[in-house]
Amino acid sequence: MRGISFEAIYVLWLRELKAFIRARSRIVGNIVQPLFFMAILGVGFKSSMRFTGVGMQGIDYLQFLVPGLIGMTILFSSMFAGLSILWDRQFGFLREIMVAPVSRLSLVLGRVAGGMTTTILQALSILLIAYLFGFRIKGIMELLLSIIFMILIGTGFVGMGVAFASKMEDMHGFQIVMNFIIMPIFFLSGALFPLKGLPPWLGFLTYIDPLTYGVDALRGIMLNISYFPLAIDFVILAIFCVTMLFTGAVFFSQCEV
């Protein structure tokens, strides 16, 4: 049961995709939330206040918000994909998977591949909605570069979700992760406000939030405004991604059904 089975990864990916396409309410929910943010928060702030920070010239809040909302969508969707192990455990399907002659690593990679794909699909649909609000990405290169970063962020958070789900016994842990992990990561990431001029304690917290670098990179690529150099964002996200994948794989291989 060592080694990687590509057939197993493929079939887990396929299952995730089929389930995703069939769960229409989930798709609608995942798209409506950022839509509200954009339409209400974005338009509201855009018309009532103006950023004064350097590099903000010519960019209104709605535009500033879009990469943040993409970051938010990736965070929520990929964490849920990782945590979906909890559902599989609850509904018994995890047993069916765990007793197959397939390595745990293949099982984790299959889930990551599936979670990643659905996450990117959702992120791209946000981009499409943003287009209707007048948001434009400069070119195809920028789009592809953004997708690379989306994959990095998404993979990291699927891994984190898998790690948490492996350590939790039942669904009760889900709310805790939601309130104490996902929400802080979202609020501290600079998705809603610029990182410039924050009080030191808040600044420090944003620095240890991995999503900060993801949102920063997306903003850098899409709007040409960023707090860190793109290379720094990339290195930190790459380290985050590998660490989380590894942690997720190790925790999952230790868990009993």
Next chain:
Amino acid sequence: MDNSADSNKKQAIRVSNLTKEFNGFKAIDNISFSVEEGEIFGMLGPNGAGKTTTIRILSTTLKATKGEAFVWGYDISKQPDKIRRSIGIVFQDQTLDDRLTGMENLDFHARLYGMKRNLREKRIKEVLHLVDLWDKRNTLVKYYSGGMCRRLEIARGLMHYPRVLFLDEPTLGLDAQTRHNIWEHIRVLNKREKIAILLTTHYMDEADTLCNRVGIIDKGKILIIDEPEKLKNMVGKDLISIKVSSPEKMMQILSNFEWVSNKRVYDGLLHLEVTEGEKRIPFLINLAQRYSLSVDLVSLRRPTLEDVFLHFTGKRIREEEGTLRERISARIRSRRRR
């Protein structure tokens, strides 16, 4: 190639002195048994007796504390991968993905077990026909009934041509008609696929009608293993239950009769294992009257596996009749095992 696989070919499962402890508590306690090729072997016992734990160890998802076991000749501690390819499992709880269709669930399974496309398609058709679900193959599992789900799970367990099939409480929670239907499917697949089956159950009738041999398990120990008919004969030819004003006194009176092989008071009734039961009833009533005991009720019947269980464990199997303490500890056990 593999010597161990050849030398043990007659035995589908061989377990010797297997023990599993959870924090010092023995979920299974030094059990030994074997299942022959093509046989249906039943483990009969109440919830928390250690049946599921045994299946989990034999399917290599749980490590044993002590003892050894071979499944289809492969060692559980050394060749888990080979064992997993040789076994099919139908778990006690439902383990289907209800967002997929019946066919997709089987396809998922087949790919997970690395089956090639041609074989996969042929086998899906075969097993779906075997459990009468071919017509429902494109229906989402969430629209399946309980019995259909169970049949699909059995079909799935057979997908990768396993040599040994584990059925953990295969008819738990199903209505009587559906249970009989599932039994029929199990009989048919046992014959057609020539597959050895290890089945756990706490239903007496299930063990009685389906199994070639039954092992009675309680509190982690296997108390006896034999064919259902032989087990019933062991208990005695006939069983008489009497409701009498003082069962204890009646028991004393009867202590000198050699045709009474076993006596016990249970549920306020005196239960006797006797020979030629029909003739004993008038005698028993007269005897009670002679000692001025009043008899309210007398019943006579052939023994069932329920009586066998009572004989070997001193209690009935049905959970409701266990003491509160036993029920709680069984619940703690099952929770710990999750």
